[in-house]
Amino acid sequence: MSDLIELRDRVRVFTEERDWSQFHDPKSLILALVGEVGELAELFQWLPADAAVDRAREERLHERTGEELADVLIYLVRLADVLDIDLADAALRKLRGSSDRFPADDFHGRAPDRT
Amino acid sequence: MSDLIELRDRVRVFTEERDWSQFHDPKSLILALVGEVGELAELFQWLPADAAVDRAREERLHERTGEELADVLIYLVRLADVLDIDLADAALRKLRGSSDRFPADDFHGRAPDRT
Amino acid sequence: MSDLIELRDRVRVFTEERDWSQFHDPKSLILALVGEVGELAELFQWLPADAAVDRAREERLHERTGEELADVLIYLVRLADVLDIDLADAALRKLRGSSDRFPADDFHGRAPDRT
Amino acid sequence: MSDLIELRDRVRVFTEERDWSQFHDPKSLILALVGEVGELAELFQWLPADAAVDRAREERLHERTGEELADVLIYLVRLADVLDIDLADAALRKLRGSSDRFPADDFHGRAPDRT
Numbered sequence: 001m002s003d004l005i006e007l008r009d010r011v012r013v014f015t016e017e018r019d020w021s022q023f024h025d026p027k028s029l030i031l032a033l034v035g036e037v038g039e040l041a042e043l044f045q046w047l048p049a050d051a052a053v054d055r056a057r058e059e060r061l062h063e064r065t066g067e068e069l070a071d072v073l074i075y076l077v078r079l080a081d082v083l084d085i086d087l088a089d090a091a092l093r094k095l096r097g098s099s100d101r102f103p104a105d106d107f108h109g110r111a112p113d114r115t
Numbered sequence: 116m117s118d119l120i121e122l123r124d125r126v127r128v129f130t131e132e133r134d135w136s137q138f139h140d141p142k143s144l145i146l147a148l149v150g151e152v153g154e155l156a157e158l159f160q161w162l163p164a165d166a167a168v169d170r171a172r173e174e175r176l177h178e179r180t181g182e183e184l185a186d187v188l189i190y191l192v193r194l195a196d197v198l199d200i201d202l203a204d205a206a207l208r209k210l211r212g213s214s215d216r217f218p219a220d221d222f223h224g225r226a227p228d229r230t
Numbered sequence: 231m232s233d234l235i236e237l238r239d240r241v242r243v244f245t246e247e248r249d250w251s252q253f254h255d256p257k258s259l260i261l262a263l264v265g266e267v268g269e270l271a272e273l274f275q276w277l278p279a280d281a282a283v284d285r286a287r288e289e290r291l292h293e294r295t296g297e298e299l300a301d302v303l304i305y306l307v308r309l310a311d312v313l314d315i316d317l318a319d320a321a322l323r324k325l326r327g328s329s330d331r332f333p334a335d336d337f338h339g340r341a342p343d344r345t
Numbered sequence: 346m347s348d349l350i351e352l353r354d355r356v357r358v359f360t361e362e363r364d365w366s367q368f369h370d371p372k373s374l375i376l377a378l379v380g381e382v383g384e385l386a387e388l389f390q391w392l393p394a395d396a397a398v399d400r401a402r403e404e405r406l407h408e409r410t411g412e413e414l415a416d417v418l419i420y421l422v423r424l425a426d427v428l429d430i431d432l433a434d435a436a437l438r439k440l441r442g443s444s445d446r447f448p449a450d451d452f453h454g455r456a457p458d459r460t
Contacts, residue, residue, distance in 0.1 A: 038268010049394035111391035153383010164279035226276035
């Protein structure tokens with residue numbers, strides 16, 4: 001079974017049991033998502049870039065990172081639900097679009113310029 | 116099949132075909148995630164809070180929102196992969212933790228205070 | 231005296247006294263900024279949009295908001311310092327650019343479309 | 346004269362000339378701030394951490410970075426204005442608080458742990 005659908009349904013039940021749908025308009029959910037992304041950023045901000053993967057293997061940081069990634073995913077799934085967007089389908093389509101936009105031969109070893 | 120696993124594998128292939136793993140340290144991926152969350156925020160920032168769901172049903176905004184949610188999910192899945200975190204499992208565990216932390220009876224119709 | 235210059239100098243002294251310059255590369259500082267913006271978002275996420283200004287007059291939230299705005303400003307000033315950017319000058323120039331880009335007559339009462 | 350006060354006043358005039366106050370409730374302004382922080386993040390996301398300062402000296406990136414820092418400051422100043430917060434005062438007080446919280450001797454060369 002789709003785990004994104006399962007998660008969506010569980011978050012729906014969690015929300016309804018608490019009557020929290022009233023708080024879940026899109027702008028509020030995006031702010032909540034921003035809050036969780038901020039907590040994720042705080043875990044890594046002062047780690048040396050080239051040591052971050054190793055440091056994140058340590059139990060305490062690994063666990064905390066998992067919690068923050070989970071929070072981001074939960075609000076993302078809830079936002080998609082409220083907006084009636086099929087998240088798995090959107091992601092696969094976006095990835096196909098990126099494959100066309102960034103041909104492997106042209107962008108080999110070269111990150112897209114964002115300036 | 117798990118759609119988060121499928122997406123993880125497709126993002127892996129996409130990344131390897133372009134030799135972009137070298138750019139995907141955790142701090143860089145979090146910044147990329149922040150960029151996509153920012154694009155999502157821009158779509159909604161000036162919409163009236165109580166009209167946002169309806170406005171997001173219009174074709175153009177619905178499509179653009181789907182693209183931005185997709186981008187957020189793609190970087191989130193990639194970050195979890197790089198950090199060796201099982202995203203679906205982390206989300207379900209977090210949700211169970213939140214169910215314990217916010218008992219439905221105590222928090223009915225009441226959002227947690229963040230101050 | 232310019233308060234942005236004064237703040238920049240005080241943040242410099244604060245940083246040097248702790249030998250924290252080693253942590254203040256641009257990407258790390260942007261992540262720190264993201265963390266503070268996230269804390270700001272959390273203060274407001276569940277407030278009704280049309281009640282937020284009034285609620286933010288209450289002492290506890292007013293104080294907490296001031297602290298988070300301060301944190302965002304401090305990291306912004308530090309980032310500008312590290313990147314050798316004159317923040318006050320950049321802001322005044324940007325504002326003049328926006329005045330040209332969004333003529334008051336054309337955009338009266340109409341927010342720019344972000345889709 | 347205080348440059349933060351001058352900037353606040355200019356942003357006020359800019360907003361009033363366009364009748365955009367109606368869009369500037371706190372949650373919308375935070376989302377706009379998030380959008381600008383996202384654009385800033387995108388400029389740096391794929392740069393090697395230890396090369397970012399040098400790369401940001403190049404004209405094109407220096408100019409783009411100045412614009413994004415400016416946008417962040419503008420929305421921050423506007424948000425403080427709407428919430429009736431004295432940004433310069435809040436930042437100086439926060440910095441004094443941080444000086445107490447992180448004594449230079451105890452935190453010399455050591456970043457605060459965020460886990």
